[in-house]
Amino acid sequence: MSPLSPEALERLVAALPEGVVATRAETLEKYRHDGANDPTAQLPLACVRAESTDHVVTTMRWATEHRVAVVPRGAGTGLSGGASGQSGAITLSTERMRAVEVDPASRTVVVQPGLLNAEVKAAVAEHGLWYPPDPSSVQICSIGGNLATNAGGLCCVKYGVTADYVLGLEVVLADGTVLRLGGRHVKDVAGLSLMPLFVGSEGTLGIITSATLRLVPAQRPAATLVATFPTVAAAADAVVRVGRDVQPSMLELLDQAAINAVEDYAPMGLDRDAGALLLAQSDAPGAARAAEVELVERAFEAAGALEVFSTDDVDEGELFIQARRLALPALEQRGRVLLEDVGAAVPLLPDLLARIEAVAARHGVAIPVVAHAGDGNTHPIIVVDTDDPDGEAKAQAAFVDVMAAAVEIGGTITGEHGIGRLKRDALPTQLGPEVMTANRRVKDALDPLGLLNPGVLL
Amino acid sequence: MSPLSPEALERLVAALPEGVVATRAETLEKYRHDGANDPTAQLPLACVRAESTDHVVTTMRWATEHRVAVVPRGAGTGLSGGASGQSGAITLSTERMRAVEVDPASRTVVVQPGLLNAEVKAAVAEHGLWYPPDPSSVQICSIGGNLATNAGGLCCVKYGVTADYVLGLEVVLADGTVLRLGGRHVKDVAGLSLMPLFVGSEGTLGIITSATLRLVPAQRPAATLVATFPTVAAAADAVVRVGRDVQPSMLELLDQAAINAVEDYAPMGLDRDAGALLLAQSDAPGAARAAEVELVERAFEAAGALEVFSTDDVDEGELFIQARRLALPALEQRGRVLLEDVGAAVPLLPDLLARIEAVAARHGVAIPVVAHAGDGNTHPIIVVDTDDPDGEAKAQAAFVDVMAAAVEIGGTITGEHGIGRLKRDALPTQLGPEVMTANRRVKDALDPLGLLNPGVLL
Structure with a gap:
């Protein structure tokens, strides 16, 4: 695309109410990064803080007329770089559309x-x-x-x-x-x-x-179970066993490194020596809840749980969930992380987790894992070792290999975060050329000029 | 498309195993109609009874080479004419692919x-x-x-x-x-x-x-409720009340004409004088089931139910469900029917049903109604009066007006049967020109020659 004339941008500013279009560098700086903190993110040309559908229409008509790329952006918390600022592109933020x-x-x-x-x-x-x-x-x-x-x-x-x-x-x-x-x-x-x-x-x-x-x-009050296991493999086995018998309303996994990161960040007495921790909830109605809790307990014990604790106290349960939610921020305290989102069918979870451990060992990088284990979606978190001159390269190599491991067992490189810019190169390996072509055809049908978020996903 | 040479069809026959491609008129006759019994359905050029994905690939490559349209067909029970035979087109049946x-x-x-x-x-x-x-x-x-x-x-x-x-x-x-x-x-x-x-x-x-x-x-055993109401409006009100309080695993409606058609076809002692009947099930676990049944009963009574009956006996419940499933075959005994599939948000169900009654009165046609009432999806069944010389025209006019009524209140002309060939003309009214264009663009992106089921949906 040819460079945009300053007059063209002025026309967009004039077409929208005062304050909708930001053009100053200090404002645009806020729209450079999203939650992925991609070092290659750039300062956008301008940011439209749309207040209505009409503002979005005005922006897109203008973008089409002038062949300007547009990066849509929500709260900017995305973890795949899908809302990273791009030089020469408009960032279109929907943060003000709050009805x-x-x-x-x-x-x-x-x-x-x-x-x-x-x-x-x-x-x-x-x-x-x-x-x-x-x-x-x-x-x-x-x-x-x-x-x-x-x-x-x-x-x-x-x-x-x-x-x-x-x-x-x-x-x-x-x-x-x-x-x-x-x-x-x-x-x-x-x-x-x-x-x-x-x-x-x-x-x-x-x-x-x-x-x-x-x-x-409204969700019924949930009972909460917390169990520790000697190894990640034992915890993964427990998840498979639960999946056969019962449908919990939550089933999360933290490995030892994630447990310790949480304990460092916000101590709550978790067992730092455990190989892994599972956190489960049941929100079944009435007596069915106790029955579900018992089935989960039995599955945990059959898989070799070290300790199983359960509570009907909602506030106490919420404390454990908070611990789970803190895992990513806690690990981010240790430096830059590359966050994975790989998944597989639940019976393949033990295999997937073993392959991730092997990737960590092969590249000599730390890969703590938290996981929405109950649906087979894992978040290996690759911590970049900045003391090692090869740390960044090792982390990037591990990032690629973790995704490859998921594809090898028929899983996915992203369960819920999206491809964004960070995983784009790995997408063809998962989808194959035929599905990539079909993706491209649908994209071209609806956005023939390729203006919407170029470089993301495809 | 230009007429196909006999040699071209011979090449398809030869490319597939013995017996896969049917070309004789008496065999093709079975592939003329689907469950819609559309009088305009035609004899296909040939029918491929594919036995594998490879057979489908062979057929589609051949169809692309010769620009021949293909009508995909499952068991042929569709109710919108989506699998009706088309002169000059191949019907591709998947009936033999049964792994x-x-x-x-x-x-x-x-x-x-x-x-x-x-x-x-x-x-x-x-x-x-x-x-x-x-x-x-x-x-x-x-x-x-x-x-x-x-x-x-x-x-x-x-x-x-x-x-x-x-x-x-x-x-x-x-x-x-x-x-x-x-x-x-x-x-x-x-x-x-x-x-x-x-x-x-x-x-x-x-x-x-x-x-x-x-x-x-596996689904837990369900409790079944049956209730009669003086009017369709009262039953519809009961559905709205149930929807506020509880999530039954089934909530079906039959109006008086449907009740009587079922009783004529397979008598089971339903109240022929009731204005409407609701059939509900709860499969909640343990004691929660009784609690749900009671909430449904209360909602029925608050809406003015004449009689409410409930049973935990699974076989007895199944008898009532059979009555519901028989409604369409029972009404089809009375002659040709045009089956609607209109839906709306549940709170609008009373409005939708009242509008359908008004359409029936306006055109002087009988429109018995059965409905998946719990999700707002209704099946008005327009019975063609063959004794009336204008019967067909009146039925067609009513068919169009029932769909228009659903669109007027923001609903849909088809909740689960599809557009097929029978409702194609009504689709633009529901979707509007922008969405129609988007549909067309996606269709063109994936089937640029327009070979797959032309005349259906778009």
């Missing part, structure tokens, strides 16, 4: 993309309703970003992912066309299923400006 | 498309597992057809639709390219979400040759 309207009668909520996930949960909780998807970043991530990455979280072992809750979408295409898909009704097969195509498309097909989300009754 | 492999460890099953839904359920039940989607035609419809229409059924009020159970797909594109999407793992955001795009695409984007489906533990 929310709950309809208890149809158990739905209509939200604009800038609302945080936790704010959506709070808004619907006032009506005794629950929006389940809960990424660990629930307090700081936006619902627009959740939609763009098809975010998961801790409860998806039982309650599914973001896509499972989307009934309607308003999407602005690259040329400024507004699509309104679906509605408040739960079943609809009229026309091709375009809605799920936009969910998880990481801003490469369109910009989601409104979503109608399905809600469920 | 099935259950993997209890990952709770998944890999199936070829020709297996019937009931056969999938039976295969997985041997391992204590359950595949929930259950169209009323469960005994005679194929899983491939279920995937092509994103079929629903009676349990989807609690358990969702076909798309909610698809983890992996093998799809043959129009040019013979084989796509392998997803796998056995439950979370995957690597690349665009192409998989849901094929589900419900009615054979217009590709031919599904294998699917990996997610399974759940």
Whole structure:
């Protein structure tokens, strides 16, 4: 693309209300990085802080006219570099689009993309309703970003992912066309299923400006189990055993390094000597909950648990979940990390975790692991050793090999974070040339000029 | 397209094993109609009864070379004419592709498309597992057809639709390219979400040759409630009240005409004078089931139920469900019917049903209604009065107006049957020009020659 004239950018500034378009370097600096902290992220040309669908339409029409790339951005907490600033591109932030309207009668909520996930949960909780998807970043991530990455979280072992809750979408295409898909009704097969195509498309097909989300009754109080195991392998075996018998509402794993990082960061008396820790919850109704807890306990014991603790106290349970949520921030205290998101079918979890250990040993890097173990989605966290002159290279090599290990066993290089810019090179290995071509054809059909988030995903 | 030379068809016959390609008129006659019994259905040029993915690839490569249209077909039970034979086109039947492999460890099953839904359920039940989607035609419809229409059924009020159970797909594109999407793992955001795009695409984007489906533990025994109401409006009000408080595993409605049709066809002592009947089930575990049953009973009574009956006897409950499943065959005894599939958000169900009554009155046609009321999906059944010379015209006018009524209140013209050929003209009214264009662009991207099921959906 040829360089943009200053006059062209001025026309965009003038076409939108005062303060919507940021152009000063000190402001744009805030839009350079997302949660991936990619060192190659750049300062965008400008940032449009859209306040309405109309602002998004205006921006996309302008971008199409001037052939300017647009990087859509939610709260900027993404972990794959999908919202990293790009030199010469507009960053289109939806942070100011924060309307929310709950309809208890149809158990739905209509939200604009800038609302945080936790704010959506709070808004619907006032009506005794629950929006389940809960990424660990629930307090700081936006619902627009959740939609763009098809975010998961801790409860998806039982309650599914973001896509499972989307009934309607308003999407602005690259040329400024507004699509309104679906509605408040739960079943609809009229026309091709375009809605799920936009969910998880990481801003490469369109910009989601409104979503109608399905809600469920408030979650019942959950019982919590915590168990320690001598090894990661024993804990993984326990997860497979649980999966055969029961559907917990949460089943998370921390390995020894993750346990110790959490203890260093916010001590709560976890067993630093344990090889791994599993954290499970059951929110089954009434007496079924006790029965589920017992089945989980038995599976844990059969797999060789060192200690199993369970509690019906909701606050006590929440403390353990907090520990799990702190694992990533705790490990980030130790320096730059490369965060993986590989997954496989649950029975292959022991194999996947063993392969990750082998990658760590082969490259001489530390790879602590936390995992949404119950659905086979793991987050190996590669810590860059900055004291080692080869530390960065070793970490990058391990990053690639962990993804390769997941593909080798038929799994995925990303369960819930997205491909972004960081995993783009690994995507063809997983998908193969035929599926890559089909991806490209669909992308070209909806964004023929390639303006939306170029360099991400494809 | 120019007429095909006889030599070209001979080449297809020769390229596939003996007996795979049918060309005789008496055989082809079986592939003229599907469950819609569309009078405009035609005799296909030939029918390929593919026995493997390779046969499908061979057929599609041949079709691309000779520019021949292909109508994919499962068991031929579709209700929208999506598999109606077309003169000059190949019908590609998957009825012979019947492999099935259950993997209890990952709770998944890999199936070829020709297996019937009931056969999938039976295969997985041997391992204590359950595949929930259950169209009323469960005994005679194929899983491939279920995937092509994103079929629903009676349990989807609690358990969702076909798309909610698809983890992996093998799809043959129009040019013979084989796509392998997803796998056995439950979370995957690597690349665009192409998989849901094929589900419900009615054979217009590709031919599904294998699917990996997610399974759940065997359903618990359900309690069944049956209640009669003085009017359809009172029953609809009861559905809205239930929806506020509780998530039954089934919530079906029959109006007076449907009740009487069932009683004529297979008498079981239903109240012929009732304005409507609701049939609900709860499969909650343990004591939670009794609590749910009580909440449903209270909602029914608050809405003015005439009589409420409940039973924990599974066989007795099954009898009532059979009555529900018989409603369509019973009404078909009365002559040709036009089957609707309109839906709306549950709180709008009373409005939708009132509008359908108004359409019936306006055109002077009988429109008995059965409905998956719990998810707002209704099946008004327009009975063509063959004694009236204007009967066909009146029925067609009513068919169009019922769909218009659903669109007017923000609902859908099809919740689970698909657009097929019968509802194609109504689709633009629901979707609008922007979404129609987006549909067309995606179709053109994956089937640029327009060979797959032309005339269906778009």
